[in-house]
Amino acid sequence: MFKEAEAFGLPEPEIVEVGMLVRFIVYLAESINTQISMKATEQVAEQVNRLLFCLKRQLLLS
Structure with missing residues (x-):
């Protein structure tokens, strides 16, 4: 990245x-439509929450 x-x-x-x-x-590199940005932000937030849940669970199991 x-x-x-x-x-x-x-x-x-x-x-x-x-x-x-x-x-x-x-x-x-260039700005994007904020309506699209907000929807993408919501989707990414949900994916990040799922990832964090899995990581926390894995730490508890190890």
Whole structure:
């Protein structure tokens, strides 16, 4: 992800701790429609929640 951003001349992605969560900030080459962006954000949030659930479960089992 970092190498690709550099290759496209984009700012370096950021990984930010927000409370007990992690936020990934990836900059785009051009802006997108905010209605599409909000829907994508909701979908990604759900996928991230599922991923975190699986990771937490795996940690508890190991």
